[in-house]
Every structure is written in structure tokens, then in C-alpha cells.
Amino acid sequence: MTETTDRRRVLVLAHEGFPDRAKTAVGLLRYGPHEVVGVLDREIAESSPDARVSDYLDDVPDAPILGRADEADAFDTLVVGVAPIGGGFDRSWRPDVRRAIESGADVWAGLHYLLNEDEEFARLAAEHDVDLWDVREPPADLTVSDGEAGDVDATVVLTVGSDCSTGKMTTTMELYEAARDRGWDAGFVPTGQTGVMVAGDGIVVDRTISDFTAGATERGVLAAADHDYVFVEGQGAITHPAYSGVTCGILHGAMPDAMVLCHEAGREAVHGYESFPLAAPETLVSLYEDLARPVHEGRVVAGALNTHHLDEAAAHDAVEGFADSAGVPTTDPVRFGVGEVLDAL
Amino acid sequence: MTETTDRRRVLVLAHEGFPDRAKTAVGLLRYGPHEVVGVLDREIAESSPDARVSDYLDDVPDAPILGRADEADAFDTLVVGVAPIGGGFDRSWRPDVRRAIESGADVWAGLHYLLNEDEEFARLAAEHDVDLWDVREPPADLTVSDGEAGDVDATVVLTVGSDCSTGKMTTTMELYEAARDRGWDAGFVPTGQTGVMVAGDGIVVDRTISDFTAGATERGVLAAADHDYVFVEGQGAITHPAYSGVTCGILHGAMPDAMVLCHEAGREAVHGYESFPLAAPETLVSLYEDLARPVHEGRVVAGALNTHHLDEAAAHDAVEGFADSAGVPTTDPVRFGVGEVLDAL
Numbered sequence: 001m002t003e004t005t006d007r008r009r010v011l012v013l014a015h016e017g018f019p020d021r022a023k024t025a026v027g028l029l030r031y032g033p034h035e036v037v038g039v040l041d042r043e044i045a046e047s048s049p050d051a052r053v054s055d056y057l058d059d060v061p062d063a064p065i066l067g068r069a070d071e072a073d074a075f076d077t078l079v080v081g082v083a084p085i086g087g088g089f090d091r092s093w094r095p096d097v098r099r100a101i102e103s104g105a106d107v108w109a110g111l112h113y114l115l116n117e118d119e120e121f122a123r124l125a126a127e128h129d130v131d132l133w134d135v136r137e138p139p140a141d142l143t144v145s146d147g148e149a150g151d152v153d154a155t156v157v158l159t160v161g162s163d164c165s166t167g168k169m170t171t172t173m174e175l176y177e178a179a180r181d182r183g184w185d186a187g188f189v190p191t192g193q194t195g196v197m198v199a200g201d202g203i204v205v206d207r208t209i210s211d212f213t214a215g216a217t218e219r220g221v222l223a224a225a226d227h228d229y230v231f232v233e234g235q236g237a238i239t240h241p242a243y244s245g246v247t248c249g250i251l252h253g254a255m256p257d258a259m260v261l262c263h264e265a266g267r268e269a270v271h272g273y274e275s276f277p278l279a280a281p282e283t284l285v286s287l288y289e290d291l292a293r294p295v296h297e298g299r300v301v302a303g304a305l306n307t308h309h310l311d312e313a314a315a316h317d318a319v320e321g322f323a324d325s326a327g328v329p330t331t332d333p334v335r336f337g338v339g340e341v342l343d344a345l
Numbered sequence: 346m347t348e349t350t351d352r353r354r355v356l357v358l359a360h361e362g363f364p365d366r367a368k369t370a371v372g373l374l375r376y377g378p379h380e381v382v383g384v385l386d387r388e389i390a391e392s393s394p395d396a397r398v399s400d401y402l403d404d405v406p407d408a409p410i411l412g413r414a415d416e417a418d419a420f421d422t423l424v425v426g427v428a429p430i431g432g433g434f435d436r437s438w439r440p441d442v443r444r445a446i447e448s449g450a451d452v453w454a455g456l457h458y459l460l461n462e463d464e465e466f467a468r469l470a471a472e473h474d475v476d477l478w479d480v481r482e483p484p485a486d487l488t489v490s491d492g493e494a495g496d497v498d499a500t501v502v503l504t505v506g507s508d509c510s511t512g513k514m515t516t517t518m519e520l521y522e523a524a525r526d527r528g529w530d531a532g533f534v535p536t537g538q539t540g541v542m543v544a545g546d547g548i549v550v551d552r553t554i555s556d557f558t559a560g561a562t563e564r565g566v567l568a569a570a571d572h573d574y575v576f577v578e579g580q581g582a583i584t585h586p587a588y589s590g591v592t593c594g595i596l597h598g599a600m601p602d603a604m605v606l607c608h609e610a611g612r613e614a615v616h617g618y619e620s621f622p623l624a625a626p627e628t629l630v631s632l633y634e635d636l637a638r639p640v641h642e643g644r645v646v647a648g649a650l651n652t653h654h655l656d657e658a659a660a661h662d663a664v665e666g667f668a669d670s671a672g673v674p675t676t677d678p679v680r681f682g683v684g685e686v687l688d689a690l
Contacts, residue, residue, distance in 0.1 A: 214587050239639035247593070
């Protein structure tokens with residue numbers, strides 16, 4: 001694992017993806033501890049040579065959007081912050097990665113394609129004494145859960161969802177940061193690639209051997225257990241036709257005391273599996289609590305609704321509607337903050 | 346994958362484990378399509394030179410219990426049918442494996458330790474033109490589920506459980522064989538190493554990448570979908586602190602129309618996790634049905650109780666008690682057959 005306690009100067013590769021298909025790039029800008037010196041998106045850079053991050057995103061540190069790595073200010077880390085379908089490495093990114101390594105920068109990526117198994121990159125990295133961090137590669141010593149996460153003194157809070165991409169990472173980070181702003185002693189357990197890059201450490205749980213899903217989550221919770229509050233990033237949904245196994249392993253591995261149910265306003269079917277309608281909020285609340293109970297009692301204490309595509313009035317209505325259905329206080333963490341959720345803890 | 350449609354002459358290695366710690370050996374004897382020419386257990390063979398399988402197990406084909414592979418009648422396949430804790434390969438087994446390969450026999454194993462990555466075995470296998478089948482190694486082309494198992498015309502029946510080792514493999518095989526005895530057109534989808542060896546094909550689901558758990562199960566169901574009935578071997582329990590992710594992935598990957606709830610009479614806590622009490626039968630029935638519903642409606646239609654440690658009267662009482670609690674007809678598949686369960690389908 002790469003040492004990341006220092007503050008780095010990061011260049012984020014997001015070709016043809018910024019910002020909507022570059023979740024990792026946006027996550028690093030919004031929540032990362034590092035200075036982002038630039039974002040690579042050659043499509044944007046070609047059409048608008050002076051484009052900046054602030055043209056696309058509010059409330060994050062600004063940076064130039066560039067076409068090539070050799071146009072960037074000095075950086076010590078290149079992060080591949082976009083993931084094409086299938087998780088492959090696009091050949092057109094090679095010059096940027098090569099340039100980064102040759103300039104002495106580490107490279108981080110969360111692709112299925114492993115940088116460390118790429119012959120050229122591995123050789124170059126050795127020559128230039130830089131680290132290639134394949135964030136998705138699980139640790140070799142993972143094992144099954146010991147069933148111990150429920151024994152920690154910390155209050156463990158897990159984000160759960162109605163589907164993938166409903167704001168679990170964002171909600172977890174907003175809760176973690178707001179808790180620290182209140183002076184609470186809080187820890188963060190990432191389970192996905194963006195979260196792991198933001199934290200600088202952790203296990204991408206959906207890439208572990210399925211028998212070790214709960215064990216990987218447990219390891220994260222135990223490592224953070226000296227905090228008063230531990231915020232665990234969830235994945236998928238317990239009712240997802242393809243990914244529910246990961247969700248269930250995280251639920252029983254983390255043994256949360258409290259859960260926050262994340263949903264995107266207006267979404268009615270499973271993303272990418274449109275023949276499967278989403279379960280109703282009240283059904284999801286019951287299912288998560290009923291499934292948690294035999295292992296560790298935990299309650300859904302709040303809802304987190306992503307309303308980014310709605311206007312202010314519609315967003316208020318959507319939040320109220322979700323709160324009524326789910327029977328718990330609800331917010332849009334980005335739009336309205338997470339004060340109520342922290343109060344509910 | 347090894348070609349296994351022919352009937353093989355199999356020698357089963359079960360040193361120091363037969364029969365109680367040799368689930369694969371017993372499974373192959375009871376349900377395998379192959380002729381078992383001998384079982385290796387040097388501990389038994391040393392103390393009782395004329396020992397036979399029939400001294401230990403009823404209702405399976407008899408065979409001698411031997412100390413070494415070179416004492417066996419001609420065989421074409423050596424199966425490692427015992428799994429030490431941790432799934433390692435015991436060095437003391439090397440002479441038997443070496444002897445098997447040198448005599449031209451294939452070797453099958455379901456260990457974490459991969460025969461194909463053992464330098465000596467790989468070299469010998471190439472020299473003698475035999476196959477080494479590492480049953481746990483998932484196919485390289487696995488992917489996420491497409492959510493299609495629910496569309497098949499076949500009636501899909503999944504065994505589910507209160508815990509690990511409650512008889513899911515046995516119940517699945519008894520159902521499959523009894524269905525065929527009735528003349529039904531039935532298929533079998535294994536998900537564990539013993540089932541895969543019995544079937545001669547299939548994916549050990551708990552070794553896949555966790556994102557692919559449902560996808561691996563779906564692949565098995567779709568491959569068997571031309572049968573009228575498809576019996577899917579379940580794993581673990583939805584309430585297991587360590588393995589629930591695998592169970593959940595199988596549940597949503599298989600999309601069963603019917604489930605059979607397997608339990609061992611008298612067991613009150615999760616095996617190996619004794620601080621976790623088992624959920625009550627009625628709780629488990631509700632949980633499995635509620636969790637299945639948002640993806641594919643399926644009912645728990647029967648219970649299967651393992652009563653092997655009880656006398657006949659106590660077994661009857663236990664079966665009745667479980668039926669009352671679970672609210673479904675219940676049997677011990679080995680002791681009382683599975684006629685009632687098939688009737689319930």
C-alpha cells in the first residue's frame with residue numbers, strides 16, 4: 001500500500017469523462033486530502049482551452065482542465081479517475097501514465113486492469129523508483145470474518161441504498177466531515193475505489209473473494225474502532241439482482257448500530273436492470289433492519305436523498321415524501337447538509 | 346475443466362478424515378456417478394487392515410479403505426476428498442498424488458492450494474499427459490449477473506439454510522435423484538466443491554470475486570434451464586456473520602421459485618460463531634422470502650432437517666416441531682426421503 005499520510009500534488013486523469021463519468025475524480029476533488037493541480041480531459045481541453053474545474057463543479061477547489069500530463073504543473077501523483085465500462089485501461093492513456101512515471105510521480109488506479117501487471121509500466125516504475133497502486137487489488141492475507149465488529153465500543157454507522165450510485169460514498173463522506181466539524185472523534189471506512197483513494201488506505205470490497213466480503217469489512221471497522229463514531233461506506237443494495245451479495249457481506253461484516261438509507265429522487269428501477277422496480281423505502285427499511293438483526297441489531301435512523309437534478313422546491317417535496325415513506329428524518333446531504341442525521345445519532 | 350461425462354474409476358484420498366471430516370469423499374460415494382475403487386485413510390488402514398467403507402457408512406457402494414495409492418486397484422482419477430482447516434495441501438499426501446499422476450490418473454482437488462501451481466505436480470502432469478482439476482478455481486471469464494435467471498421456464502428450487510453444514514448439498518442431491526426416479530426432467534446446479542465434483546462441472550461460488558457471486562450462480566441456472574426442474578445447491582445462511590454475502594448472491598442469482606430450508610436438529614448457535622444464536626425457523630422463512638421478493642418471488646415450500654444424531658422417535662418429534670415452527674412440510678431427506686417436498690412442488 002502506498003504511503004499517503006502526506007498531502008500530495010495530484011493530477012487526475014478523466015479523459016472524456018469529466019465530471020459526470022468520473023466519480024473518482026469528483027470524489028477526490030470534493031473529499032480528498034490532496035491538492036489537485038489539474039484534471040486531464042482532452043475532450044474538454046480541446047474545445048475550451050481555458051476550461052477549469054469551476055466551470056463544471058461548485059464547492060470544490062478549482063484547477064485547470066488540461067489535455068495532456070506534460071501540460072500540468074508539477075505533481076507527485078497521477079490518479080486514473082475515470083472508469084470505462086468493463087474496467088479496462090484505455091490505450092490512449094499510455095502517454096500520460098508514461099510521462100507521469102518518467103517525471104517521478106506515483107500512479108494510482110482503480111481499474112480491473114492492473115498497472116503492476118503491465119510490463120512497460122512495471123519496468124518504468126522500477127527504473128524511476130515510483131509506486132503503482134492498484135487500488136482494487138485486495139490484500140493477500142484476507143480471510144473470513146471473525147464476527148467481531150459488533151463488539152467495538154464505537155457507534156458504527158453504515159450507508160445502505162435502494163440501488164447502486166445513490167450517494168452512499170457522498171453521504172458517508174458528508175457525515176464523516178460534518179461529525180469532525182462538530183468536534184466528534186470520527187473515523188471513515190471506505191469500501192469502494194474512490195473512498196479508498198480518498199482515505200489513502202482500505203479494501204475495495206467488491207473485488208475480494210466472496211467468502212471474504214464480511215471479513216474485509218470487519219477488518220476496516222476494527223482498524224477504526226478507537227474512534228467514537230465510525231462511518232462505513234456501503235455498496236449496492238440488498239435487493240440488487242447482481243450486487244446484493246456484496247451489500248449483505250458488508251452489512252454483516254460491519255454490524256452497524258445505525259444505517260442511513262440512500263436513494264436518488266425519482267429513480268424507479270434498478271440502474272442497468274430496468275425490468276426490476278426498486279423496492280419502496282418502507283420495504284427497504286424493514287429488510288435492512290430484519291436482515292441485520294440476527295447478527296447485530298441496527299436501525300435505519302435517517303434517509304439521504306440525492307436531489308441534484310431537481311429545483312429547490314421539488315427537492316424539498318422529494319425529501320419530505322421520502323421521509324414520510326421511510327418513516328425517518330431525511331435530507332439531501334449535499335444540498336441541505338447532514339445536521340439532522342447527526343442529531344439522530 | 347476436466348471431461349467427466351464418462352464413468353470413472355476413482356480413488357478418494359481422505360487421510361485421517363474418513364468419514365466425518367471427509368465431506369467430499371462421502372458426497373462422491375453417495376451421489377457421484379463414478380465407481381469408487383478405494384478410499385485412502387492411512388489411520389484407519391493401519392489399525393484395521395481389512396477395513397471397508399461399509400464399516401462406516403450405510404447405503405453407499407462398498408470399497409476397501411487403504412493406506413497408500415499403490416495398494417489400490419487400477420483407477421483413472423485420484424480425488425482429494427478431505428479438506429484440512431485452511432484448505433492447505435498436506436505434504437504427507439505428495440507420494441499418493443505423485444503415484445497417481447505417474448500411473449496416468451487425473452487428479453481432482455478442491456483445496457485453496459492449487460495443484461496446477463505446484464511445480465512438481467504440474468511438471469509430472471505434463472509428462473504423463475494427465476489433467477489436474479482445481480475445482481475451486483473460478484473460470485476466468487466470470488462477470489456480473491445479467492438478472493436473467495428469473496426468465497427461465499424451469500421451476501428453480503434452491504436449498505437455503507439456518508447455518509453452514511446443515512445438509513443443503515445432501516438435500517439438493519436427494520431432491521434431484523428422487524425427481525429423476527419419478528421420471529421428472531431435472532437438472533442439478535452445484536455451488537460447492539463436492540457438488541461440482543459430483544456434477545463434473547460447475548463453479549465453486551464462494552471462491553469467485555464477490556461482485557460475481559450472483560453471476561456465477563446465474564450461469565449455472567441458465568446452463569440447466571432446458572430441464573423442467575432445476576435444483577440449485579445453496580451455501581451458508583442469510584444470517585451468517587461471515588458467509589451471508591455468498592448466500593445472498595446465490596439467492597438473487599438463482600431467483601428460485603421455491604426454497605427448501607435446511608437445518609440440523611438441535612443446533613442453536615452458528616457453528617464456529619457460538620455467540621450468535623441461530624434465527625428461529627419462522628424468522629428464516631420470512632427473511633428468505635422477503636429478501637427474494639424484490640428480485641424474484643419465491644416461497645419456502647418445505648423444511649429439511651438433519652436428524653442423524655437422534656433416534657427414530659426423537660427424529661420424528663424434531664421433524665414435527667420444525668414443521669410447526671417453519672409452517673411448511675418437513676422431512677429428514679436421508680432418513681424419511683423427500684417425497685413430501687417433491688409433492689409440495
